[in-house]
Amino acid sequence: MNKAAYDKRKMRAFLLGSLAEAETDGFDELSFTDDRFADELSASEKDLVDAYARGELSGSELESFENYYLASSIRREKVEFANAFQTFAETKTAETTGVPVEEKPLRRPGGFFTGWNIFGNLRYTLQFGLAAAVLFFMITGGWLWSENRRLKEQASETEKRRDEIGQREQELQKQLQTGQTEKAEVETEKAGVEKELARLREKSPKQPIPVAQKKQPEQKQPEQQKKQPKRPENPLMDDVPEKPLMAGVPEKPSVVPQQPPVEPRVSVASVILAPPLRGNDQISNLSISAKTEFVDAALQLESVEFAFYRVALVDQSNRILWQSGKIKAKQTADGKTLTVRFPAKTLKSQIYSLVVSGIAANGAAEEISSYPIRVVLN
Amino acid sequence: MQKTESKKNWAMTAGAFHRLLEWLDEGRDSDGQNFLEMRRRLVAFFDRKNCLNADELADETLNRVARRLEEEGKIESEAPAKYCYITARFVFMESLRAREKGAVPLDDVLQDERWLPATGKTEEKERREKMLECLEHCTDKLEAANREIIIRYYFGEERVKIENRRALAASLDISINALSIRACRIRDKLESCVGKCAEE
Numbered sequence: 001m002n003k004a005a006y007d008k009r010k011m012r013a014f015l016l017g018s019l020a021e022a023e024t025d026g027f028d029e030l031s032f033t034d035d036r037f038a039d040e041l042s043a044s045e046k047d048l049v050d051a052y053a054r055g056e057l058s059g060s061e062l063e064s065f066e067n068y069y070l071a072s073s074i075r076r077e078k079v080e081f082a083n084a085f086q087t088f089a090e091t092k093t094a095e096t097t098g099v100p101v102e103e104k105p106l107r108r109p110g111g112f113f114t115g116w117n118i119f120g121n122l123r124y125t126l127q128f129g130l131a132a133a134v135l136f137f138m139i140t141g142g143w144l145w146s147e148n149r150r151l152k153e154q155a156s157e158t159e160k161r162r163d164e165i166g167q168r169e170q171e172l173q174k175q176l177q178t179g180q181t182e183k184a185e186v187e188t189e190k191a192g193v194e195k196e197l198a199r200l201r202e203k204s205p206k207q208p209i210p211v212a213q214k215k216q217p218e219q220k221q222p223e224q225q226k227k228q229p230k231r232p233e234n235p236l237m238d239d240v241p242e243k244p245l246m247a248g249v250p251e252k253p254s255v256v257p258q259q260p261p262v263e264p265r266v267s268v269a270s271v272i273l274a275p276p277l278r279g280n281d282q283i284s285n286l287s288i289s290a291k292t293e294f295v296d297a298a299l300q301l302e303s304v305e306f307a308f309y310r311v312a313l314v315d316q317s318n319r320i321l322w323q324s325g326k327i328k329a330k331q332t333a334d335g336k337t338l339t340v341r342f343p344a345k346t347l348k349s350q351i352y353s354l355v356v357s358g359i360a361a362n363g364a365a366e367e368i369s370s371y372p373i374r375v376v377l378n
Numbered sequence: 379m380q381k382t383e384s385k386k387n388w389a390m391t392a393g394a395f396h397r398l399l400e401w402l403d404e405g406r407d408s409d410g411q412n413f414l415e416m417r418r419r420l421v422a423f424f425d426r427k428n429c430l431n432a433d434e435l436a437d438e439t440l441n442r443v444a445r446r447l448e449e450e451g452k453i454e455s456e457a458p459a460k461y462c463y464i465t466a467r468f469v470f471m472e473s474l475r476a477r478e479k480g481a482v483p484l485d486d487v488l489q490d491e492r493w494l495p496a497t498g499k500t501e502e503k504e505r506r507e508k509m510l511e512c513l514e515h516c517t518d519k520l521e522a523a524n525r526e527i528i529i530r531y532y533f534g535e536e537r538v539k540i541e542n543r544r545a546l547a548a549s550l551d552i553s554i555n556a557l558s559i560r561a562c563r564i565r566d567k568l569e570s571c572v573g574k575c576a577e578e
Contacts, residue, residue, distance in 0.1 A: 017426075028426075032419055032463035039559040046532075046565060056536060074425045074432060081569050084509040088517070089533040 006037060011044040016064035046082075049075075053082040182320055189322070189343055269344060270296040272334075273354065273371040283351060283372045290377070292344040297354060299338040299371055304329050306358030310365060311340045314353045321346060326359055349377045388445050398444040402458050416440070416462055418566070423466055429473055439466045505576070512575035516568050524564045531561040 013019045014027045030037040051057050052065050069075050271286045286295065299311065309329060313322040322342040329336040338356065351374050357365040402412040420436035429435055442465050446453060453461055517525055530546050533539065547557040 015426075028423060029460070029463055031423065032416075032466075033457065033459045038415075038419060039562060040555075042566070043558045043562045046562060050532060051536070054535060071428055072425050072432075074421070077573065078569070080505070080509065081572060084506055084513055084572075085532065085565075085568075088510055088513045089529045092517075092529050093533050 006040055008044060011041055012048055012061070015041075015045050015048055015069065016061065017068040018060075018064050045078075049078050049082045050086070053079060053086055178319055182323065185322060185343070185346070192343075266293055267291045268294045268296055268341070270298075271373065272298045272300070273373065274300050275302045275369060276371060283374045285374045285376055287376045287378055288344050288347060294341050295344045295347070296339065296341050297371075297373075298332070299340070299354060299356060299369075300334050301329055301336040301338060301356070302369070304336045305368075306360065306366075308359040309338055310357045310359055311338060312355045312357070313342050314355050314370075316350055316352075321352075347375045347377065349375060351375075388441070390441055390444055391448075394444045394448045397447050398440065401443075401447055401453065404458060413440075416459070420462065420466055423463075424470065424473075427470055429470065435466075435469050435473060439469045442469070508576050509572060512572040513568070515575060516571035519571065520564065520568070527557070527561055528564045528568060531557065532565070 010019060010023070011027075014024060019027065027037075027041075031041055032038070048057075048065070048069075052062075052069075057065055070079065267289075269286060269288045269292045271284060273284055288295065297311075307328070308326040310326060311324040312320050314320055324340050324342075327338060327340065329338050331337075340354070351372055354371040354373060355367060356369045356371070357367045359365050399410060399413050402408075402416055417436055417440060420439050421432045424432035424435040439462060443453075443462055455461070456464065517528070520528065527546065527550075530542055534542050543554055543557060547554045550557065552560075
């Protein structure tokens, strides 16, 4: 046979009875006729037996060894010798080197030919240990998976809630900004009203103007005033009177009639709104231009239950754009009316509402009516 | 009929045994070592075939070869080793036929330890202690060099063993193969010695 017959793995398979029949016959013949093969076969067998004695065999090789090789009493004796020789060799080596020998469990000839002893058979102990370890890892893995899933769900819910809170926060911010904007607008309007009031007070007709006033520089007088006769001059003044005074007749100081105040031109749009009726979808229109500064609205009340009222201008988003202070209803030819003036600059072409609330004695406000109005910007 | 009866009644004589030894030596005097080696191979062959009585079948094989030599004066058809193998195969086939027929001697069955109950731990321990004593005794009988070879060659786990063998071969200035054969033969002698010692 060629050199391939000296393959160590095949020799082992031959010794364990797992080689094919044709090859087995060939190895049998070689074991007689080839001295070198016979020697190598003998050496392989001793190494195989030593490997079994040390527990170095596993899997199918171990199975074949226990089921086939140990079937023979002669071969079992070889294993016993190997076990004893291992101990002997280790003891001798320890005596020589001074290194103590570890006590290791020697492998008894096993398989079908000895009593079944689970604790003495390392293979079964390993199998049970492995099974227990696998079971442990399966249980642990299952628990970890379910925990992971629960925590993920929890995290998802927390994130959802966080988003909701964030959204709510944004809404509140917007409302706050709106409130601040309205407050600023109210203050602006208030400042404007105060300014106008101050201006009006400056030009009030109740305040008399003394005669001995210096001649004022010529002002632009309305045409009406130009037609009036000349007024007599003040004799106390340095200026020379135009006409001689009558003798002996003291001049009476005359009161110069106050000129009507010169009001600045303000563009105001007006609208009268009747109380809204149920089932009536008609909306009053209000046309304004870019120059319109104010809107005067007269809101007719159905009934007068409250001493004071408040009117708010609200857009389609229910946002309050302007709000009045506490106002009283006035009696007009059309009945009780609330009159308000609100700035027109922020108005756009859309529908607004003038919401009327009655203010109770304790200060609580109660919404009583809403007047829709369609603004048309020209 | 007579021939068959004479075959059954044939017994190895001293002359036949010497003729057998010479034939196996093939002109080189091995001092009986070739005979012992051939017998070992025959026992291993029958043992591999799971024959209950491998020793007896090995002896039967050698008897037949010796008888043939005596009857015919020489065997030139095959080399001694191959002729022994062929004869062994015949002996094996006959033993198989006999087993199938159920004609297995009761003594053979009882001697087969497969049918014997497993030994107890105490007996095992005693046997092991006995073996260790015999090992000590048999190893002391070895030459010092052989004692060192046998211990160093077979000591240690797989990797350690390989390294030990390499170092040992290097120290003896021989190849690992040569060392392996030498260690095997020493161990065979040791095993044989221990086996006899343990039975005493």
